[in-house]
Amino acid sequence: MNNTYTLLDSGNFKKLENVGGHLMVRPCPQACWTPSLPKHEWNKAKDIYLRSSKGGGNWKFNTLPEQWEIEYLQQKMIIRPTNFGHLGIFxxxxxxxxxxxxxxxxxxxxxxxxxxxxxxxxxxxxxxxxxxxxxxxxxxxxxxxxxxxxxxxxxxxxxxxxxxxxxxxxxxxxxxxxxxxxxxxxxxxxxxxxxxxxxxxxxxxxxxxxxxxxxxxxxxxxxxxxxxxxxxx
Missing domain, CATH: 3.40.50.150 (Vaccinia Virus protein VP39)
Structure with missing residues (x-):
């Protein structure tokens, strides 16, 4: 399903996600291990949240709309990429x-x-x-x-x-x-x-x-x- 959430991989302090058909990479401070998927799979993500060493961060947007809807565990959730890297769903x-x-x-x-x-x-x-x-x-x-x-x-x-x-x-x-x-x-x-x-x-x-x-x-x-x-x- 393309209208749901899927964690595709994690590692190198990042996570690769499919959120309603949108591939993205976001920080994951606890993911200290090596990713399972090869680098070319991660490179398919065009939407990346970059965390600043001074705190906060910003999105490198290529495809994300202002908001969209997914269905996750029989619950419809409205997704919005925020300026602090959250999406409206954990x-x-x-x-x-x-x-x-x-x-x-x-x-x-x-x-x-x-x-x-x-x-x-x-x-x-x-x-x-x-x-x-x-x-x-x-x-x-x-x-x-x-x-x-x-x-x-x-x-x-x-x-x-x-x-x-x-x-x-x-x-x-x-x-x-x-x-x-x-x-x-x-x-x-x-x-x-x-x-x-x-x-x-x-x-x-x-x-x-x-x-x-x-x-x-x-x-x-x-x-x-x-x-x-x-x-x-």
Missing amino acids: AEAASNWEWLKEKSNPNVKALNMFAYTGGSSLAMAKGGAQVTHLDAAKGIVDWARLNANANDIANIRWIVDDANRFLDREIRRGNKYDALVMDPPSYGRGTKGEIWKIEDDIMPYLERCKAVMSDKPAFILFTCHTPILPLKS
Whole structure:
């Protein structure tokens, strides 16, 4: 299928991907091994994200449109190449989506935090859960809403807010959730300029999460892309 995602190869700190029929190369810092495919296969990719040694990077575009749609694990996802190298989908989360859908049902009230473009929210909604999708970036939440519309999903509550501030409000209101999904970044900013540093903020954040859990929780999914996490006591 040309309208899905396929990881074709990885190595030399890069990955070769087919994303809806578009061949591209993007950085992959953990891929320290030698690629399996010969160089001429990698050279077929005309769309390459080049990371700068000073941080950030830029795309070398030849063929990519502004956006397009793929179907991945029965979920339609809108793809957009961003200026920081992301596409709007983390394909490695596929097994998480399957697990979340399996664990969800109409009796589960779920909160998805740092929810990005909504892959996990869509999976839980398809499983029947009552989903609240939370992210501090309005543009990202708007993107997630487009993904929900593409999948004809309407049973998601959308929140643009800082995660800690939202949790504090829910604690004061006495609101509880049966399921929590979270993918905190290493560093981020809230809607009012709040600074998030995972090494400083993760433990107080988790205490807040504990306070909004129901007496009979269904599941918790915690993912994190910070290679080294020096927790502060």
